[in-house]
Amino acid sequence: MAGAEVPDIVIGRLPIYLRALNLLYEAGQEFTSSQELGQKLGIGSAQIRKDLSHFGEFGKQGTGYEINYLREQISKILHVDRDWAVALVGFGDLGQAIAHYGGFASKGFHIEAIFDNDPAKIGQETNGKIVHDIKSLAQVINQLKIKMAIIAVPASVAQSVSDLLIEAGVKAILNYAPITLTVPEKIQVQYIDPVVHLQRMTYYLV
């Protein structure tokens, strides 16, 4: 499978398809079509068929897609058919909300290590995990072989935290700090900044 050649924008849509398929599956539905998915997602059905065709032939003329099979296949493609250990850096209001969010673990993303530099937070326990001193970041991440991390620190220190994480072996970062990170080419970074989303919408509002 020539996975590396699939455009990143296609990869970006697969989790959206997977989410919709999971919802249909949980609702007890057995089959769906690119038309139905497209309508639910506001994406053209031809686009969906084309995206999926990068990875094989999943649908059947007439019956469409078997939901459980397709969600299993997409899970495999995305490598989310397994558990992932995630480090969380920053245990302020946002970090605490992230640590308590049930949506990660239910999808196989387990926060296995938490770090902060605040002596008042170091040593605190949450969901059975202790908040470590950020000074022990490299050691703990190495020991637990963690490849993914979530950054929930202020913008002013996010780049240095990112550098530390990458040096410790982290390959993928979900960054909540409102700053674009500079990282080596092979490192994956995704961003969550709600203000960016709000500002994109106000353009259309006047």
Added chain:
Amino acid sequence: MAGAEVPDIVIGRLPIYLRALNLLYEAGQEFTSSQELGQKLGIGSAQIRKDLSHFGEFGKQGTGYEINYLREQISKILHVDRDWAVALVGFGDLGQAIAHYGGFASKGFHIEAIFDNDPAKIGQETNGKIVHDIKSLAQVINQLKIKMAIIAVPASVAQSVSDLLIEAGVKAILNYAPITLTVPEKIQVQYIDPVVHLQRMTYYLV
């Protein structure tokens, strides 16, 4: 200005440019270039020049962009040179974290009304705002002329909350519930689902 004709993907990059310009401005820098911005953001300098050219001529050969001027212009283009009232629906863990997040107000987005359906939460006060019964949503949103809303409710009720908001006059929704919303064409929707971002990265990790 033929704003409606600018591709949405260009609009989506403007908040990123604005964020970078604000950081440079706060650091005391006066001028920048498409090269410097591009390097910071991992976007080609030609792309940045082309994006900005949709809205006018902002740079000068030799000196580049005056940071304060450019950030003011982008703020005007995005309509974020003013304050926006935002409704928040859902006052669980996530909604509370959103209500307490300082990053919204500092960018002009003020949470002016909070709603929940839990009797234990209705009447609670946070940042001087009272949590309203969701039954009064239409009335309160009408009264305050709120056009933007943040959805922080479980996926199972997000669509019905979205319908309520739109009926009440909301034109733009930032949806934290892990579900794609079906909305009329003129309504803006943006999504925040951290799991989608993590799943996009694990594709590249094995």
